[in-house]
Amino acid sequence: MTRRDLLKTFGLFSGSVLLSGALSGCELLQGLYGQDGNGNPPPIETQTVEIINFDFRPSLIRVKKGAKVMWVQKDSAPHTVTSTNPAGLFDSGTLSKNQQFSFTFSTPGTFEYQCAIHPSMRGKVIVE
Numbered sequence: 271m272t273r274r275d276l277l278k279t280f281g282l283f284s285g286s287v288l289l290s291g292a293l294s295g296c297e298l299l300q301g302l303y304g305q306d307g308n309g310n311p312p313p314i315e316t317q318t319v320e321i322i323n324f325d326f327r328p329s330l331i332r333v334k335k336g337a338k339v340m341w342v343q344k345d346s347a348p349h350t351v352t353s354t355n356p357a358g359l360f361d362s363g364t365l366s367k368n369q370q371f372s373f374t375f376s377t378p379g380t381f382e383y384q385c386a387i388h389p390s391m392r393g394k395v396i397v398e
């Protein structure tokens with residue numbers, strides 16, 4: 271499989287996630303990153319981050335390109351998962367206890383995020 275085919279495959283995959291209901295900033299950027307194409311989506315690697323006690327746990331994760339990261343909100347206080355670098359890539363909106371948010375990382379890089387309500391809560395996803 272060529273690199274271009276891989277990009278196409280991941281592009282298609284992120285498009286299907288997008289349909290499941292992401293936010294507008296996220297749609298815009300995923301649209302830019304994604305490409306049209308045919309083919310089946312690759313196996314999904316899902317990594318979970320818990321939001322608990324005003325903390326993202328683990329606050330640093332490494333995943334492969336195309337992996338889905340799911341944040342599960344276990345705190346009584348409301349929190350968000352909001353990308354800061356790059357800004358505007360994803361934003362969960364306010365999550366109440368037991369709500370969750372997921373985002374698929376289609377491109378390699380380092381992605382930083384925080385809770386918009388409590389900016390001292392920070393996390394990082396490294397996509398390889």
Ligand SMILES: [Cu+2]
Pocket residue numbers: 348349350385386387388391
């Ligand atoms: Cu918070």
